[in-house]
Amino acid sequence: MRNEIITPTDREAQLLVHRAGRTPVYTYSRAALRDAVERVRAASVLGADIYYSLKANPYAGVVNALSTLVDGFDVCSLAEMETALNAGMPPDKVLFTGPAKSREEAAAALAAQVAVTVESPRQARLFVETAVELGVNGRTVVRLNTPYPGRTPAAAPYPNQFGVSQDDVAEVMDILRASSLSVAGLQLFWGSQYSDADVILAARKAMTEQARACADQFGLELDLVSIGGGIAMPWCDADPAVDWAGLKAANLDPGLPNGNDPLPLVCEYGRSIVGxxxxxxxxxxxxxxxxxxxxxxxxxxxxxxxxxxxxxxxxxxxxxxxxxxxxxxxxxxxxxxxxxxxxxxxxxxxxxxxxxxxxxxxxxxxxxxxxxxxxxxxxxxxxxxxxxxxxx
Ligand SMILES: Cc1ncc(COP(=O)(O)O)c(C=O)c1O
Incomplete structure (x- = not known):
């Protein structure tokens, strides 16, 4: 595998400035994107789908290039959703995330047949009402609130505002299951910028176990269980390098973390793909x-x-x-x-x-x-x- 960071050569850099017309200009390498997706796929749970989170870089050139390399996109706004769909990603492989969606966002996502994360009972009701108004069915993904592992509370404060509180999960399931919306998935996200393989592997295991317990409790038939990504982008030499070898080695154990009755896991990454x-x-x-x-x-x-x-x-x-x-x-x-x-x-x-x-x-x-x-x-x-x- 090539060097993690790929920059233009000096000659390429000079020509890219002419192509852009002026500086400052960001340049993105297609070769580096291909390498990065290959690298994170090898370091993710074997067989898991890889989703790219547009929040890390929604530039259309990058999103278009990634559309054939990854399995799905995670979007956080109507503009990101359109960029994802314009890149040719099928709507059922686009997940609209974020802790508080507006009525307009709910309607747009449902109209586009894009799955939405549901992060509270009130948001569940908003999606149900909007689906009735539009006369559509839709897919929802319930985000479960979860602590961030391996960090001090100061670095990763808990509790946080994301996802449905444990106390509210039953209510959210009741609201959704009495509607035309399906509970197609669960999302658990536990943080960013981790380089230590043991921390990442422990988090994946904890998220998978929490998702399995929830699916069993509510008898869910899921087609997507997003267990986060978390892999770091060492942006300067002082940042620790990611333990790619340790993450890759974990894939040699077929029992981890998904077991004999595999969930349809998704790992979602931003910075480690585009950084x-x-x-x-x-x-x-x-x-x-x-x-x-x-x-x-x-x-x-x-x-x-x-x-x-x-x-x-x-x-x-x-x-x-x-x-x-x-x-x-x-x-x-x-x-x-x-x-x-x-x-x-x-x-x-x-x-x-x-x-x-x-x-x-x-x-x-x-x-x-x-x-x-x-x-x-x-x-x-x-x-x-x-x-x-x-x-x-
Ligand atoms: C839900 C969710 N998914 C994905 C990401 C992308 O994270 P990263 O850039 O660390 O891979 C974030 C980052 O905040 C997030 O909150």
């Missing part, structure tokens, strides 16, 4: 030194790449991976801070990193930024232009 495929190309607008700090000011800001800024990364998280395009020959003589063009001190994209000397007009490439990019960033701040995106 390694994305790079951000940005142009140097200015350089200067103030005190003992060298600043490199670029045309991408936290309005395009919030995840790299101090707001998300904080001060101690580690720095994203950056290279200067076409600078192999240049020596690194000092450290630098890469900052964006916004008038905010939070607009620091990489602090005190090893970087060759650069000049105005040079191209910097940030890698491993394919997940939670443009749509996770405050693009309205300062009313500046949106970042471009391109797939190659």
């Amino acid at each position: 390694p495929a994305g790079s951000l190309l940005t142009t140097v607008l200015d350089t200067k030194s103030i005190g003992d700090r060298r600043y490199v000011l670029v045309d991408a800001g936290m309005n395009h790449v919030l995840i790299a800024s101090r707001l998300v990364a904080g001060a101690g998280r580690g720095e994203p991976r950056v290279r200067v395009v076409g600078a192999q020959e240049r020596a690194i003589t000092s450290r630098a801070c890469v900052t964006g063009p916004l008038c905010s001190q939070l607009d620091m994209l990489a602090e005190d990193i090893q970087l060759p000397e650069v000049e105005t007009g040079d191209l910097l490439l940030f890698s491993g930024l394919g997940a939670y990019g443009p749509t996770f960033s405050p693009s309205g701040f300062l009313s500046r232009d949106k970042v471009r995106e391109i797939i190659f």
Whole structure:
């Protein structure tokens, strides 16, 4: 298997900027998407369907490329649902998730024959009423509230607002089973950004057991049991690497975690599929030194790449991976801070990193930024232009 993160070569990067018309531009590698799906499939429960969560990156080029690589899509808005359907994913392989859907969203999902997650008795009634109004049947997936394993309460607070409380599951089942809506599935999601195979395997086991107990209690015939994904995207060198080998090895034990009477399991992933495929190309607008700090000011800001800024990364998280395009020959003589063009001190994209000397007009490439990019960033701040995106 190839290197996890795939970036354009220097020549490709220069041509991609010409293709995009300007920087900043995110570039996504089709080869990296293919590798990533292969990698997560091998590291998931044997035989489980792989769903991609558009929240990590809803760019149509990426979603279209993934539509033939994964088995289904998880969407969280009407726009994401349309992107998923436009990519050719059959409606019965699209799952509309999220803890509180509006009447409009309920109607649109039911009209499109897309399955919806149900996360409370009131939401169950909303879907039932909407199905009656529209005169349609529909498929529901009951999301069960579940704690996040392997984390301190501070890092993953519990309780959280997601899914149906244990106390309300019977009521939700009663509401749905008295209607034209089927209970086709269960969803249990236990968190993100885990790299330790033992934690992930224990979570899969716990989720599968909880789903099986619920199916037995209510006599459900399920065609989808989503047990989450959770696999991390190590976005900087300081983040622990994912134990791919440990996850893959677990698949050699056919009894785990699904047993002899297998549930139709789905594993849903966002960041681990798209994270390694994305790079951000940005142009140097200015350089200067103030005190003992060298600043490199670029045309991408936290309005395009919030995840790299101090707001998300904080001060101690580690720095994203950056290279200067076409600078192999240049020596690194000092450290630098890469900052964006916004008038905010939070607009620091990489602090005190090893970087060759650069000049105005040079191209910097940030890698491993394919997940939670443009749509996770405050693009309205300062009313500046949106970042471009391109797939190659
Ligand atoms: C229900 C659900 N599914 C999938 C995801 C995608 O998670 P990740 O990007 O960590 O794979 C999330 C992330 O918040 C989620 O809440």
